Amino acid sequence: MGDAVKRHGAETQQPVLAAKNVVRRFGGLVAVNNVSFDVRPGEILGLIGPNGAGKTTMFDLLAGSILPSSGEIYLGGVPVSGEAAHRRIGRGLGRTFQIPRPLPNLTLIENVMLAAQGQTGERLLANFLTPWRVAAEEKAAAKKAAELLELVSLTRLAHEPARVLSGGQRKLLELARVMMADPAIILLDEPAAGVNATLLEVIIERIRDINESGITFLLIEHNIDMVTRLCHRVLVMASGELLCEGTADEVARDPRVIEAYLGGTA
């Protein structure tokens, strides 16, 4: 791990992220119903459940893409339920998407540099009033972005537009991009989906490396092998509710989980 990855100490036991009695309704449908959980510093927490369980809605609530109907979300102990999505990364929450969203006509390095926070050059007038400062920050951001691309084995394509990437490479790019913001916690939405076995190993290794630097992960995943190998704890959702939690082995043996996945046929 190079200097590009900011190390986060797990010195505090205050949850990095917490949901308290969160409810989200879409008209008459209750997509997330009274869900509460904590994400502890330094852990990799898995969130699994059958399709339609409400996992991605829960992710969107945590990331601020949608707001809860009721309940509260805390980020580093601070209530953020009403806060806009673009402010949450500044509080240390980064996310990736189920279907990766690279910026196709920007190069890989531009994609990663975009995630740098607090850049002077993102202020219109600063580009004319303090160009030397903008240039210095850009140079530092480019160096860090290059290191992050190296971390995810995409250095070779750094100056190509992101649209040339395969599905798996797009997920790696998203990982590098979100790392650029020095998050304390990263929400990963199905990082294994549509990725071949070789690249999946690379993704698992990188997540483990990054986690060892102290960054916390909350991971939605259907690939149970990946969940078992990576996650310290697993939450199971079904029909918008939190069903149970435990280690991967514990939840796999839980009859309620078997019922939820197999509809009672097991």
Added chain:
Amino acid sequence: MIDLVGYGAFFLTTALIFSLVTLGLNLQWGLTGLFNVGLAGFVAIGAYTSALLTTPDDPARLGGFGLPILIGWLGAMFVGGVAAALTGIATLRLRSDYLAITTFGVAVVVQLVALNAQKLTGGPFGIGFIPRPFGGLAETPLLFNLSNLAIVSAVTLAAYLALEHLTRSPWGRVLKALREDERAAISLGKSARFYRVQAFAVGGAIMALAGALQAHFIGFIAPDNYLSILTFQVWVMLIVGGSGSNAGAIAGSVLVWAIWAGSGALTSVLFAPEQQARAASLQIVAIGVMLCVILLVRPNGIFGERPRRVRFGKRTKATASESGS
């Protein structure tokens, strides 16, 4: 020969004023993806603002205030920028098609105000006696046209360099990100509304400056100068030059204005005076045909952002073997 040079200077001055409007549109659409079809309104706001600030006092209407031309231009940019920002705050949450309808409505409102608010704008009679830079040289048209060309060239060059600087800056990178994928950009901490309003305001200010330049170049403005045909012309200029490229915005403006002016001259030669009003429609036909040809031959325009060629020949194979997904 002298007449030809004089006409060339006149032609280029007009084309460069158009290119300023196109540069403003390129910031809004080419860089940020904001579908503004009401740009004629912002050009009009700039023209009227500068005219009111700089013309001599007229008891028949508000103003003028007899201020220096430079103050008129700065005032035009300020008022145009504020008008665009207010429009942006009210509308930029709309999807592109609804944004187009709304901005078109804004332009119609501005044009109708210019036509009817006689105490402010002179109504259908417009505003005359707008001071012209180097007005003292009007007796020698060649020198007058060359002087105006020099000043308009300098303003256009300054706008071009400033926009190029912004396009390559982190600010420009955020605008491109919002154009490409708003949700991804928001997830990376960028406020879509904040940046879009800025881009819309800066683009509006540049358009207003162009309106002011034109007003002082011609010396007279009227509501008919700001009909939707102006919006059509500028959009064609941007598409022909290449959306996303500042150089393309200028090249497209010169080329389209050349065809517009050339076809106008041709119709005046080919058609009898009583048929020329109807024959003027052929100018729009000529522009339309050129637009079709350009889009067929170069879909991204002359200088448009084209897909960058991958620099190593085995990329596809390498990518496939790396991911297999």
